[in-house]
Amino acid sequence: MYVIEREIPDLGDFTAEQLKGASQTSCGVLEEMGSEIKWLHSYVTNDKMYCVYLAPNEEMVREHAKRGGFPANSVSKVSTVIDPSTAK
Template identity: 55%
Template sequence: MPQFVIERQVPGAGKLSESEIRDLSLRSLEVLREMGPRIQWLHSYVTEDKVYCVYLAPDESTVREHAQRVGIPADRVSAVRRLIDPVNFS
């Protein structure tokens, strides 16, 4: 299944409390269960004012549907074309 990186503008994201992060994560997981196996959340990176999430999904519209149903932004959705890591060049 294709992999996507979602960039979310979330002012103050780096200052969210554990409780706030847990609540958002649980809501996301609830919607993922409703949408079935066609979309999967792999992990997210939180920076000062953005959250970058990595998902598996059949297409961009499925990723955007998930964001809309959760009520979170999906400012940029980019399909991953290639993964590069140090192992590739060892």
């Protein structure tokens, strides 16, 4: 699993239609790349998007960004996931 940080100025002001278009582009590239890479979800902030992907390696994540025309300012492999149940 990887978290991708994408710096996109004024992202928080994007319309629903603009976000839909970006999502459609991403899904189209994913379809071309095959089943080894999967987009789980993304978090949108004012000027950044944090995307969570399942992929076998960082290179595949970066290739998706390149093909889709998306920035990939940082790609980090997730080592573990914690949540409130971790405290128990």
